[in-house]
Amino acid sequence: MARFPKPPEGSWTQHYPQLGTGPVSYRDSVDPAFYELERKAVFRRAWLNVGRVEQIPRKGSYFTKEMKVVNTSIIVVRTTTGEVKAYHNICRHRGNKLVWNDMPLEETSGVCRQFTCKYHAWRYDLDGNLTFVQQEGEFFDLDKSRYGLVPVHCDVWEGFIFVNFAKQPEQSLRDFLGPMITDLEGYPFDRMTSRFHYRSEVKANWKLYMDAFQEFYHAPVLHANQSPTAYSKAAAEAGFEAPHYRIEGPHRLVSTSGIRAWELADEMRKPIEDICESGLFGPWDKPDLGEMPVGLNPAKCDPWGLDSFQLFPNFVMLFWGQGWYLTYHYWPTSHNTHLFEGTVYFPQPRTPRERIAQELAAVSFKEYGLQDANTLEATQSMVESEVLDEFVLCDQEVLIRHLHTETAAWVDEYRRKTAGV
Known part of the structure; x- marks a missing residue:
């Protein structure tokens, strides 16, 4: 009933x-x-669905999502350990969009071992760590461990990938969904x-x-x-x-x-x-x-x-x-x-x-x-x-x-x- x-x-x-x-x-x-x-x-506090795990079927698979409502673009990727993570799609050097193809405002997807900036070739691994800086010696006291990709809170329920843009989500994804959904x-x-x-x-x-x-x-x-x-x-x-x-x-x-x-x-x-x-x-x-x-x-x-x-x-x-x-x-x-x-x-x-x-x-x-x-x-x-x-x-x-x-x-x-x- x-x-x-x-x-x-x-x-x-x-x-x-x-x-x-x-x-x-x-x-x-x-x-x-x-x-x-x-x-x-709303959109910077609620959990937002951005896709499904089938879009990133193996290690190194990724897709980008343009999210004008929160004024950003994100990368969603499956890491080498199989975890699903999300990052803001921005290079820590000069702010260039990190992952894009011919048209910077269009979404894209693919498979890679690392993300390389088109501007000055800074490189980041799938866990978001900065691994390479072009002409690193030209920088002043650069500590690469401090300049990884900016993470976005990310969680998965039943294969659906959700992100949250709050500094700290007010609820876990499961609590947010509640019994009617779970x-x-x-x-x-x-x-x-x-x-x-x-x-x-x-x-x-x-x-x-x-x-x-x-x-x-x-x-x-x-x-x-x-x-x-x-x-x-x-x-x-x-x-x-x-x-x-x-x-x-x-x-x-x-x-x-x-x-x-x-x-x-x-x-x-x-x-x-x-x-x-x-x-x-x-x-x-x-x-x-x-x-x-x-x-x-x-x-x-x-x-x-x-x-x-x-x-x-x-x-x-x-x-x-x-x-x-x-x-x-x-x-x-x-x-x-x-x-x-x-x-x-x-x-x-x-x-x-x-x-x-x-x-x-x-x-x-x-x-x-x-x-x-x-x-x-x-x-x-x-x-x-x-x-x-x-x-x-x-x-x-x-x-x-x-x-x-x-x-x-x-x-x-x-x-x-x-x-x-």
């Missing part, structure tokens, strides 16, 4: 009275001053190595895009063109209600029941879906992934559709009942722009048919994601008009209410801690 079942005449929001039920302000999505506080109060341990992430990636620059505040995926009752309306007109009209009139919402600490979950695409009427499926036996809900041939962790499908839906776990501040893991998962990242670049990344994960295909089924699911995800993003610039422009400052939310938008409340709480706490400093 759901941890917090919805009463027959009650609401999900009543389980979280601290969030209230009144109209909300989107001032936090249009105010440049709030964004500057948000960068320091109850996902045991999911076969390591088997999901067939990967499709997509990114897009979006002219809207990062929270507005997160809001788009924190409720699903928009689906029959916004995605109506993906279904025959008669079905779309009936679905929109009937509406949609997710069977489970949950908030724990700074994180959120929405879980939905599902449909078996192959059991839909023929006119409700596209010909390509029948040909490839796949679509938005994933390949019809569900892989055997073994026993699922206790944290999945908390409402015990049958059939189960998906669980969307939203890790504060900007990372989403969305598990499909058909045996695959995807992740979203929302990386702020200004108060009204951000970089959206979507990554789809499947088990390695065993046949060409399985590969094609995965590709159709990945393309379908991209199409739906673009439809969700299509409203955002219009939303941003009108919220910035300041014609209205308050907006009403329904019971199924409780997670939206929580994201904005939680962000404001982190900013308020930061203000109190730094007052008079």
Whole structure:
């Protein structure tokens, strides 16, 4: 049963009275001053996911991550002992970016034994130690042991690599995640190595895009063109209600029941879906992934559709009942722009048919994601008009209410801690 079942005449929001039920302000999505506080109060204090261990499969493997929201670039590397470490991507000599290819602002990856600066050839080993200085005798009392790469706090959970930019993180990664997330341990992430990636620059505040995926009752309306007109009209009139919402600490979950695409009427499926036996809900041939962790499908839906776990501040893991998962990242670049990344994960295909089924699911995800993003610039422009400052939310938008409340709480706490400093 759901941890917090919805009463027959009650609401999900009543389980979280601290969030209230009144109209909300989107001032936090249009105010440049709030964004500057948000960068320091949230993104420099929270644990941020930057990738997975499969991106650095062997010793010396590395990738860089551009993180404009905290005004830096980092290197994530697997050391000679197999440990995963992260460093600021800056040479200690003259401040040049240490690892980059042809375009300094583009991310890169590779394998190496050491990092060598393109400017004056200073070298650092995989543990960040400065090992070579060009014309070292020209420097004054240079102690190389004092000039290693600047480390970034780094930890790994279930193969997901997280970093924290605080001088000293206020919580361990595991404590930050909390039971709702750690109850996902045991999911076969390591088997999901067939990967499709997509990114897009979006002219809207990062929270507005997160809001788009924190409720699903928009689906029959916004995605109506993906279904025959008669079905779309009936679905929109009937509406949609997710069977489970949950908030724990700074994180959120929405879980939905599902449909078996192959059991839909023929006119409700596209010909390509029948040909490839796949679509938005994933390949019809569900892989055997073994026993699922206790944290999945908390409402015990049958059939189960998906669980969307939203890790504060900007990372989403969305598990499909058909045996695959995807992740979203929302990386702020200004108060009204951000970089959206979507990554789809499947088990390695065993046949060409399985590969094609995965590709159709990945393309379908991209199409739906673009439809969700299509409203955002219009939303941003009108919220910035300041014609209205308050907006009403329904019971199924409780997670939206929580994201904005939680962000404001982190900013308020930061203000109190730094007052008079």
